[in-house]
Amino acid sequence: MKLVTVLSTLVTALVLAGCGADDSKSDSLTVYSGREEELVQPLIDMFEETTGMTVDVRYGESAELAATIAEEGGNSPADVFFSQDPGSLGAVDDELAELPQGTLDRVAERFRDSGGKWVGTSGRTRVLAYNTDALTEDQVPDSVFDLTDPAWKGKIGIAPTNASFQAFVTAMRLSAGEERTKQWLIDLKQNDPKTYEKNTPIVEALATGEIELGLVNHYYLYLVKEEQPEAPVANHFLAKGDPGALVSVAGAGTLASAGNTEGAQRFIDFLLSDEGQRFYTDSAEEAEYPLVAGIEAKKGLPPLDTLEGPNVDLSTFGAELSSTLELLRETGYLS
Amino acid sequence: MSRGAGGRRPPLPLVLAAGVVVCLLLLPLAYLVIRVASGGGRALELLWDPETLRLVFRTVLLVVGVVTATILVAVPLAWLVVRTDLPGRRIWATAAALPLVIPSYVAALCLLSLFGEKGLLQQALGVERLPDPTGYWGALAALTLSTYPYVFLLTQAALRDLDPGPEEAARSLGASRLRVLFRVSLPSVRPAISLGSLLVALYTLSDFGVVSLMRYDALTRAIYLQYRSLFDRTPAAVLALVLVGLTALALTLEARVRSRGRHYRTNPGAARRAKPVPLGRWRAPALAWCGLVVTAFLALPAFVLGYWLQRAIVNDRALELPWSEALSSLGASSLAAALAVAAAVPVAILALRYPSRRSRLLERLSFAGNALPGIVIALSLVFFAARYASPLYQTLALLVFAYVVRFFPLALSGVESALERVSPRVEEAARGLGRGPLATLATVTAPLARSGMLAGGALVFLAAMKELPATLLLRPIGFETLPTEIWKLTQVGAYSRAAVPALILIAVSAPVLYLVSADRRPQGGSVS
Secondary structure: OOHHHHHHHHHHHHHHHHHOOOOOOOOOOEEEEEOOOOHHHHOOOOHHHHHHOOOEEEEEOOHHHHHHHHHHHOOOOOEEEEEOOHHHHHHHHHHHHOOOOOHHOOOHHEOOOOOOOOOOEEEEEEEEEEEOOOOOOHHHOOOOOHHHOHHHHOOOEEEOOHHHHHHHHHHHHHHHHHHHHHHHHHHHHHHHOEOOHHHHHHHHHHHOOOOOOEEEEOHHHHHHHHHHHOOOOOEEEOOOOOOHOOEEEEEEEEEEOOOHHHHHHHHHHHOOOHHHHHHHHHHOOOOOOOOOOOOOOOOOOOHHHHHHOOOOHHHHHHHHHHHHHHHHOOOOOOO | OOOOOOOOOHHHHHHHHHHHHHHHHOHHHHHHHHHHHHHHHHHHHHHOOHHHHHHHHHHHHHHHHHHHHHHHHHHHHHHHHEEEEOOHHHHHHHHHHHHHHHHHHHHHHHHHHHHHHOHHHHHHOOOOOOOOHHHHHHHHHHOOOHHHHHHHHHHHHHHHHHOHHHHHHHHHHHHHHHHHHHHHHHHHHHHHHHHHHHHHHHHHHHHHHHHOOOOOOOOHHHHHHHOOOOOHHHHHHHHHHHHHHHHHHHHHHHHHHHHOOOOOOOOOOOOOOOOOOHHHHHHHHHHHHHHHHHHHHHHHHHHHHHHHHHHHHOOOOOOOOHHHHHHHHHHHHHHHHHHHHHHHHHHHHHHHOOOHHHHHHHHOOOOOOOOHHHHHHHHHHHHHHHHHHHOOOHHHHHHHHHHHHHHHHHHHHHHHHHHHOOOOHHHHHHHHHOOOHHHHHHHHHHHHHHHOOOOOOOOHHHHHHOOHHHHHHHHOOOOOOOOHHHHHHOOOOOHHHHHHHHHHHHHHEEEEEEEEOOOOOOOOOOOO
């Protein structure tokens, strides 16, 4: 009978815990976050403190949360979708409500949806990270197109199944054209790049010297340095206009089916407020770029307005993803 | 009308109960059919794509490899700890079962960190190159590590419950020990080995964590990639249905192996154990074998986790003990275990006590969704619950239900292998003496099958403790389990801090293994 007692105690505890989260009053808000808890929970805590609202966050992978929102078919409990990448937001834009112009105008046009369904909240740029024991910065190529040089055979790390790499390939397709992109992919493949699941393991592999160059987002460097402060890795920012210099965003949108539309709007406005943006400069571990004009990035980062990726529209990335995946499959990157 | 082999018709409530259980378990399959149907003709095209065929081939290759490896590791080990005078048998038995509590993605991470390029081992040995730990062999190793205990535990239980009578008879008729082992003992535990292998096969088919970390291209990896492409959920559904097809294949094979003879005890069985086989000069090799398995599958992962923990302490990272996460994990997993066993009882009774084509089909259908990766099960429940059962959506109840759907075969295997070893004649005697069917179940069958049912429940519990993908999407908001905590930390590369929840997960799961492997029978040798 002991087992029964233990079980029933557990059930009671769980039911009580479960009930706590379940009130849909106007002072509580539900956010689906594809952004990592470790990174954004402090920001959400700030929002709760400023507004007195309670925020319930479901953390998950951006694409899987987007698939969830799609499967919920208009019955989503979520008020806000806070995503790691524009593609996931674009994928569910049918389920998102249009944001007011005032909100959208907080960031430059290149960092928001042209249909007004979502807005960028922080920026990141693609970089070529390198092992500082093996290379000096001037040995690192300034364009991804140089990576097909046989000199780099077996020394490059990529994460072709990761959304950020796929966004970069989309950017290359849209700026350099399908043919050139396909050729680049084929040529790069000849160079036996090592593939990883995502960005962090690439930076870790750079730290151990397993590879010399890695195509990643700029801020993963800081996360790895947190674990291994002495890691011999640095970021190299690519030439202006290079597809490898893509500047992309994490962003957010409100759901059309939101129960708390007012709260959802306040949340987005908070993310774009000076206070919410300064978070990326002052307290965040990972050194992303604030997007609102006048808020400077963390020390040591080149200013956002000096970064110039290829000329592409981020709001088409959602729709372009399937063609990119098709190309990657065709060229043998997804298998 | 469907009639059992004994000419008995199953009672209606039993059929209804089993029917309801199986219908609920089929929800993921229904979802896939809806998704594929809404995709139109493209579905068929995808099916015949050479790429799909290649994925099927690679997946089958992995399953065959893992099943073979688990049998080779687990069966000798089980025989050694149950039937011989191996020194320290109890300790070896416990240690050999322990890897079951290590989540397979943690096992893969450990292997990578140990054998990877510039990994711990390479640094320690100071060598230039080690064999690449990723790919087929890496996936095989990590999956063998985390699944061989299924075969080990089921075989161990079957060997222990084996009636020593036939073996003693064979010996007294002059058969050598080796001959008895291969002609009497092993054939009688074949159903257990075969069931264990089926569980291993289903696990391998549905696993995503290992194949993704080891970069081995199996069907599940392709399914996840498809979900990441978001727009069109048809291709993912087609691939998932292919997995269901492979499950059907595995089930057919398993049924064939198992039905080459049923092994009931013809009498209640002597309430004693067989005399242990003296190992003699084989003692040293036997000990070496046990040592090797335990070192490779338990000590090495423990060492890596310990190393991470030490690194966290050295780097002075904030280490919090995740007690509330542990409580959530324990609660949800216990509920899932109890519910899964309760659901498995009618299905198992129907299949074993009223064998007919229909009851067999019903039993096999209950496996349909179990080779599906967690994300597919999660999204199918999102689909149904958000649309048709919104009060249940994102509640603990739905999460527990998802665990039951995912891990039902584990419960069923426990209940079935226990029932298989209870002779229907005993039940018939009870019925003949005037007991009703429910009273017979409660007072005769259940006590005899108790340890099997507990073992089945414990297997579900241990699997649910480690579950990640469905938990992420279906948990109530703010409900953190140990695996979600590990996920959260490894996501940002904080392996050193992830070691804490991983070690706690292992520590709180380990005692439950006792339920699976505990010996509740009198000690061997005491002839009654």
